Amino acid sequence: MKRRKNLAIAALCLAAVCVHLLTLLTGTQFYLTQATMAAYYGLVIIGLGALMGYAGQISIGHAGFFAIGGYLAASLTTRNLAVFQETWPLRGLDALNMLKTGQDLSGDLLLTVSPWAACGIAVTTAALIALVIGIPVLKLKGHYLAMATLGFGTIIYRILLASPYFGEADGISEVPGFTLLPAMGTLGPIVVSGDAGLRVVNYYLAWGVLIVGTLLLLNLIGSRVGRALRSLHSSEEAAEAAGIDTSRFKLQVFVLSAVYAAIAGVLLTHFNGGIGPSEASVMKSVRYVALVAVGGMTNLWGTLLMGVGLTFLSLRGVFGTYDDAVFGMILIFVMLFAPEGILSLRLKLFFQKIFLGARS
Amino acid sequence: MSLDLFFQYLFAGITYGSIYAIVAIGFNIIYNATGIINFAQGEFVMLGGMISISLLQFMPLPLAIAGAVVITMGIGALIEILFIRWLESPSVLRLIIITIGISILLRELALHVWGESIRSLPYFYGNEITTFSLGSVHLSPQVMWVITACAVMVGGLNVFFKGTPIGREMRACAANRTAAMLCGINTRNMVTLSFMLSAGIGALAGCVMSPITYTQYDSGASLAIKGFTVAILGGLGNSMAAVAAGILLGILEAFSVSVVPLAFQDAISIAILLLILFVKPHGLFGSSEAARLKDF
Amino acid sequence: MNGSGDGLRSELEQVPFFEEAMLELQSVHKRFGGLHAVNDVSFKVAPGSIKAVIGPNGAGKTTLFNLISGNLPITSGTIYFQGSEIQGKKPHQIAHLGMARTFQNIKLFHGLSALECVMVGRHVQSRAGFFAGMFSLPSTWNEERAIRERSMELLELMQIAEFAEVEATSLAFGQQRAVEMARALAAEPRLLLLDEPAAGLNIYETAEVARLICRIRDMGITVLLVEHDMSLVMDISDEIVVLSFGQKLAEDIPFNIQKNAEVIKIYLGEDDAITA
Numbered sequence: 001m002k003r004r005k006n007l008a009i010a011a012l013c014l015a016a017v018c019v020h021l022l023t024l025l026t027g028t029q030f031y032l033t034q035a036t037m038a039a040y041y042g043l044v045i046i047g048l049g050a051l052m053g054y055a056g057q058i059s060i061g062h063a064g065f066f067a068i069g070g071y072l073a074a075s076l077t078t079r080n081l082a083v084f085q086e087t088w089p090l091r092g093l094d095a096l097n098m099l100k101t102g103q104d105l106s107g108d109l110l111l112t113v114s115p116w117a118a119c120g121i122a123v124t125t126a127a128l129i130a131l132v133i134g135i136p137v138l139k140l141k142g143h144y145l146a147m148a149t150l151g152f153g154t155i156i157y158r159i160l161l162a163s164p165y166f167g168e169a170d171g172i173s174e175v176p177g178f179t180l181l182p183a184m185g186t187l188g189p190i191v192v193s194g195d196a197g198l199r200v201v202n203y204y205l206a207w208g209v210l211i212v213g214t215l216l217l218l219n220l221i222g223s224r225v226g227r228a229l230r231s232l233h234s235s236e237e238a239a240e241a242a243g244i245d246t247s248r249f250k251l252q253v254f255v256l257s258a259v260y261a262a263i264a265g266v267l268l269t270h271f272n273g274g275i276g277p278s279e280a281s282v283m284k285s286v287r288y289v290a291l292v293a294v295g296g297m298t299n300l301w302g303t304l305l306m307g308v309g310l311t312f313l314s315l316r317g318v319f320g321t322y323d324d325a326v327f328g329m330i331l332i333f334v335m336l337f338a339p340e341g342i343l344s345l346r347l348k349l350f351f352q353k354i355f356l357g358a359r360s
Numbered sequence: 361m362s363l364d365l366f367f368q369y370l371f372a373g374i375t376y377g378s379i380y381a382i383v384a385i386g387f388n389i390i391y392n393a394t395g396i397i398n399f400a401q402g403e404f405v406m407l408g409g410m411i412s413i414s415l416l417q418f419m420p421l422p423l424a425i426a427g428a429v430v431i432t433m434g435i436g437a438l439i440e441i442l443f444i445r446w447l448e449s450p451s452v453l454r455l456i457i458i459t460i461g462i463s464i465l466l467r468e469l470a471l472h473v474w475g476e477s478i479r480s481l482p483y484f485y486g487n488e489i490t491t492f493s494l495g496s497v498h499l500s501p502q503v504m505w506v507i508t509a510c511a512v513m514v515g516g517l518n519v520f521f522k523g524t525p526i527g528r529e530m531r532a533c534a535a536n537r538t539a540a541m542l543c544g545i546n547t548r549n550m551v552t553l554s555f556m557l558s559a560g561i562g563a564l565a566g567c568v569m570s571p572i573t574y575t576q577y578d579s580g581a582s583l584a585i586k587g588f589t590v591a592i593l594g595g596l597g598n599s600m601a602a603v604a605a606g607i608l609l610g611i612l613e614a615f616s617v618s619v620v621p622l623a624f625q626d627a628i629s630i631a632i633l634l635l636i637l638f639v640k641p642h643g644l645f646g647s648s649e650a651a652r653l654k655d656f
Numbered sequence: 657m658n659g660s661g662d663g664l665r666s667e668l669e670q671v672p673f674f675e676e677a678m679l680e681l682q683s684v685h686k687r688f689g690g691l692h693a694v695n696d697v698s699f700k701v702a703p704g705s706i707k708a709v710i711g712p713n714g715a716g717k718t719t720l721f722n723l724i725s726g727n728l729p730i731t732s733g734t735i736y737f738q739g740s741e742i743q744g745k746k747p748h749q750i751a752h753l754g755m756a757r758t759f760q761n762i763k764l765f766h767g768l769s770a771l772e773c774v775m776v777g778r779h780v781q782s783r784a785g786f787f788a789g790m791f792s793l794p795s796t797w798n799e800e801r802a803i804r805e806r807s808m809e810l811l812e813l814m815q816i817a818e819f820a821e822v823e824a825t826s827l828a829f830g831q832q833r834a835v836e837m838a839r840a841l842a843a844e845p846r847l848l849l850l851d852e853p854a855a856g857l858n859i860y861e862t863a864e865v866a867r868l869i870c871r872i873r874d875m876g877i878t879v880l881l882v883e884h885d886m887s888l889v890m891d892i893s894d895e896i897v898v899l900s901f902g903q904k905l906a907e908d909i910p911f912n913i914q915k916n917a918e919v920i921k922i923y924l925g926e927d928d929a930i931t932a
Contacts, residue, residue: 058453060460136638142452143397147588148637151630154585158630162623216790223789223796224775224782224803231765231776237727238763243751243780243843252786282581286460293457298767321472328464332443335458339451 005218008301009211016207020200031316032203033194038312039206040268043213045291045307046300047260050217052289053297054226055253056233057138058146060285061153062261065126067280069262070269071160072122074172076113077270079165080104085111093117115178115192115270123262130258131251138250150282157280171276178270180205192270202271209267213260214304220256221300229253230298283324290331296341306341367497369614375503375572377610378510379405382565383587384594384602385517386558392534392597393554396455400439400463401562402584403470407432408563409575410470413479421484425567429560435466436559440552463580470577481570488571502571509568513561514603530554534597582626589633677736678703678847678878679724684733686716686723686902693719695902696733701847706869706879708889711899712922717882718760720899721851724880725757726750738846752780756845758836760852760882764824770835771820774807777842781806810838814868830861841872848872850881854888866892890914898922 023029048062077100084090090111093099098117104110113121137148160166167173177193190205191198220226232239232246239246269275278284291310295303310330313319319326334341383401390398412428419427443458450458483490484505491498521527532540533550541547566575573579590609594601609629616628677700686694694716701707709717722728724735726747735743742750756777765773782803784796811817814834819827824835833853840848853869854862866888873879883889889896890910898905898913900922906913913919 140637143456144637146456148634151585151633155627155630158624158627162621219792220790224784225786225789227772227776228779230768234766235763238759240747241725241751241757242777242839243748245748286464289457324464325468328461328468331457331461335454336443339454
């Protein structure tokens with residue numbers, strides 16, 4: 001069990017390296033940009049997969065958490081806070097060396113929050129909002145839960161669209177890079193940014209984050225808490241009778257998946273150098289749900305592969321103007337013909353044969 | 361706030377509220393027959409508006425509206441037959457996702473047929489500056505069209521469900537599907553019929569509101585959320601309460617304009633939805649005892 | 657002490673109750689709208705005993721179980737478990753106090769193997785939290801191994817160890833029941849509630865279940881069961897409570913219950929008339 005997990009993770013690392021080498025050989029390194037973005041979206045999708053597949057709770061508002069992460073990181077690192085210089089939150093950040101000073105175009109003081117602090121604030125805020133929203137929302141089931149999360153996502157979207165601070169319909173651009181590690185010796189700095197020279201670094205960084213995220217989720221699913229989650233999915237009554245505090249565990253996974261989405265939002269915003277309101281739209285949330293469904297709700301690997309793969313194709317513009325329609329189709333057809341995910345169709349039998357054969 | 365302004369807001373609220381009520385009743389009809397919340401309900405309204413606008417090029421307005429309603433009903437039936445009918449005891453999650461998929465498809469279809477431009481039907485009587493006076497309040501005649509059309513639909517549905525054999529059979533299905541089946545009612549056809557009916561009233565609402573609110577390929581989504589808010593507010597499945605709840609929400613929204621920026625208006629109704637879901641998920645008028653018997 | 661005043665009651669609460677009763681129900685009521693499903697039911701379950709609740713269909717047996725385990729809120733009355741009041745507590749809280757149960761219509765977990773289902777039952781006996789699990793902290797390794805070993809032992813006890821890796825919901829009916837029992841035992845409860853443990857089993861399997869229940873009692877676990885199968889109940893129970901239309905009709909040792917005219921009338925004699 002454990003060995004298989006480690007093997008799969010190793011295979012994933014290897015695959016990431018292979019893709020890089022392949023682009024080197026074929027001279028198509030520009031693909032790495034979309035592969036990087038797809039990896040960050042993949043992080044949102046596996047987080048949502050844990051919530052939907054393992055805990056059995058639907059959320060049609062996860063783009064909201066992505067946007068909270070992305071928008072807070074973007075606004076804190078770009079908006080000038082010089083007017084608030086003497087207020088206590090800024091003094092506190094200053095004391096922690098978490099502020100960046102510079103000059104704006106007219107030569108005045110430009111005071112912004114450093115990316116690390118902004119990232120911390122963004123992810124913490126997303127987690128807190130998930131906690132506050134999750135307590136009442138997760139008491140609901142079925143249609144009610146779906147509509148409540150949809151409503152939450154729409155509120156976030158409307159607020160972003162209506163707030164000048166968040167750039168209204170234009171969003172926020174010119175977000176600086178996020179220096180994770182400064183340059184050390186011969187190693188260059190590790191910066192999350194769309195700079196062409198840092199493309200390879202960013203590719204590996206994104207995939208590193210995704211792989212670590214996957215590993216942590218796999219650990220969780222195999223653990224005591226993971227078993228509790230999987231059990232409450234099929235019978236809350238029996239899970240409760242076994243001593244499982246179902247509402248607590250549901251909330252924990254909800255917050256975890258929100259944190260995954262927020263981290264992805266922060267990193268992707270720095271990578272893209274900006275974020276727009278479409279990232280918060282209902283269509284985005286629906287797309288995440290579609291990708292989880294395609295991969296198979298209770299199949300983290302399927303979710304990961306289909307999620308990253310389809311997102312990559314979509315980002316490459318393969319579906320053209322039919323992008324949203326393609327995801328709508330995918331949703332319907334998967335739910336009609338393969339509710340356990342595309343991979344479950346024939347491959348499931350195939351895999352079962354292999355694994356059962358190996359076991360006996 | 362002057363009295364005139366008050367009545368202006370009031371009538372605007374009632375107008376929008378009756379539209380919300382119709383969308384909510386559309387939700388209720390399908391919910392009662394199947395236990396499904398049809399997330400594509402708002403798209404029926406959009407389709408009604410769009411199709412009638414296109415048909416208007418070939419025929420007079422009343423025919424165009426009738427045609428749009430019939431075509432949308434056909435689409436509703438088609439959706440049920442293609443995507444819902446043959447599923448065997450599907451889970452709620454599956455149905456939610458399927459109807460969401462359908463709503464996306466309809467929206468994308470509209471985008472490719474009609475483009476992103478904002479369209480509208482002409483005013484049924486006069487034009488946008490025509491007004492008539494009700495006391496000291498000046499109203500567009502279209503407001504009366506909307507309110508009348510909604511009232512007629514509600515009345516008509518009432519007669520249909522209570523007075524006709526088919527309506528009674530549909531109510532029997534809603535009350536207990538198995539028992540209805542044992543009584544010889546073809547429950548599957550009743551489900552198809554419920555999709556047609558709900559598509560039809562949605563389309564008609566889409567036509568009468570089009571001159572005031574305009575129609576765009578993506579105008580269904582926010583209507584669906586508001587319609588759902590109203591359906592929940594009135595208690596899911598309870599259509600008479602939905603009318604009251606719809607007008608309540610419409611008026612709340614209309615008056616909130618004077619307090620909250622327009623851009624946040626949608627957020628208000630959603631906030632109300634969330635609040636109701638958290639505090640009283642069985643609706644303002646529903647009893648918790650009855651709601652518990654239903655499958656959430 | 658029954659029927660004593662309120663003052664005395666509160667004094668008695670200071671005394672550790674479980675010395676005399678593992679579980680005690682005091683005039684428990686449950687109403688569903690107009691239906692009085694459980695009407696003024698009181699009884700005690702002595703530690704280390706097997707007590708059965710019987711009654712015709714619709715007598716309120718399963719409802720009573722759901723009240724005790726906290727799955728349904730009680731309308732009024734008091735339930736003491738090991739001396740402390742448990743009404744109003746959530747099912748998972750009651751489970752942590754040492755009560756485990758099985759379900760009449762088996763509720764196993766879809767997608768989990770038989771072994772994993774039993775491991776879920778160890779939940780109350782283990783502590784690894786969210787982050788410990790996520791980061792697979794070394795502190796969880798030993799616990800995880802212990803959970804696995806103990807769960808395997810229980811599957812062996814139930815003689816279904818060979819199906820440990822098979823998806824639980826795909827097992828045969830009797831085996832599913834065994835998994836459910838193992839899951840309940842995995843919590844190492846003080847009190848085990850069994851909801852019709854022999855339903856759907858043939859006569860040999862039923863005899864097997866009877867032996868098993870006695871073994872469970874011998875392990876020091878108090879058993880309260882709801883059962884239809886009269887022979888099973890008469891053979892193994894120390895005491896029997898008879899319910900009819902939500903009310904307690906009789907409470908006695910099996911020998912006396914068999915002779916009780918009223919019980920014979922409602923349960924044995926007119927069973928068909930009542931269930932029809």
